[in-house]
Amino acid sequence: MAQYxxxxxxxxxxxxxxxxxxxxxxxxxxxxxVHAVLTxxxxxxxxxxxDLGRLVALSDDLSVFNSAVVA
Known part of the structure; x- marks a missing residue:
């Protein structure tokens, strides 16, 4: 993983x-x-x-996100 x-x-x-x-x-x-972005x-x-799909899947495991959702 690279840090930007x-x-x-x-x-x-x-x-x-x-x-x-x-x-x-x-x-x-x-x-x-560390890679400083120039442009x-x-x-x-x-x-x-x-990969936003992976981030959303990870958020399903966090109770903080689940409790903040209003159905």
Missing amino acids: LLRDGTQVTVSSDPTSFDVLTYQTMSGEA MKAERAILRSV
């Missing part, structure tokens, strides 16, 4: 290959690689690469 730093400072972890996007890669003090186009592509 979006243009607004938000950090996200996505399983997409960073070499596919316009990013600047640096290492943190702990040696972890709006790259940021959109990274966010589109997230």
Whole structure:
């Protein structure tokens, strides 16, 4: 999983290959690689690469989400 730093400072972890996007890669003090997104186009592509179906399936396991749904 690759860690991305979006243009607004938000950090996200996505399983997409960073070499596919316009990013600047640096290492943190702990040696972890972070990929700073350089363009709006790259940021959109990274966010589109997230498997939303998987996230929704994971949210079904969380009681916080289930209790907030009003039928």
